[in-house]
Amino acid sequence: MNESFWELDKVFKRENYFSVVFYHFIMGELLISKTGMCTHNKSIADVGGGIGYIGKNLASGSFSLRCGHIVDIPERVVVLENSDDMLSFGKQRFRQLSNLEYRKFNLADPLQEDLREQFDIIISISVIHNLDYSQQPKAFENLLSLAKPNGEFLYVDVILEDTEYELIQELKSNSDQLTTYVLDRSLEVSTASSLPLGNAIYPHIKQVILYNPILSPINTLRDEYPLRVTDVRTMLHNSGFNIISEGDVPGFAFFKYFYSKRVVG
């Protein structure tokens, strides 16, 4: 087994508590209660799906809304992922499910034609902000081209209000100011938010959220490419998607979600 497998294994063990809260919170509260999305018999692409944590939970019905069924089981969940390490780690770590597939895929490349309009549901969580600004429009177009007519798209990412976006761009040149701003903002969000489901399942969720701001948002905002909310709305609109709902991800500063549906045509 190669070295990077063990490196990743260490990272995921250390981050596991946070990840479990993050994904169960997002998928439990957000996907189910906010979107009302039904996954039964659907084909789903999880784009930039990492090791497939979300993918395998979807494939096994763990995140299901139970839309009239005992458990919602998708027909097919495909984790589309660019990193070979993520792909091989996921395949080795998770129990094989007959409706779960992993496939090498780069959002920045021309779309593989056999994937075009193949999916009822597209999910992409915390991926596009990894691509630089010159790649994002094409990546977004690729992402949305995976959806069938009438397809649904759940997008969660580091997305900033326009004014905050401008401010962050300015603060990037001053690391201390950026750090202070991010910490203040994250603490404000985490203490103000109500987390009914998260609190019920994970009583220590607030400590976990307080730990989160120190780790990722500073790096993400400084070194990566957060999106601007009006740009996301425009990209969805230009690709023929109607926004059904959008908003902040409670408890997670700088994350927003969009749930949209492709207009038939």
Ligand SMILES: C[S@@+](CC[C@H](N)C(=O)[O-])C[C@H]1O[C@@H](n2cnc3c(N)ncnc32)[C@H](O)[C@@H]1O
């Ligand atoms: C922050 S992780 C999120 C993983 C997963 N969506 C989740 O929420 O668990 C970002 C993922 O996007 C993948 N990624 C980055 N750039 C990509 C690209 N151009 N095409 C496909 N996947 C990409 C990374 O390899 C990584 O697995």
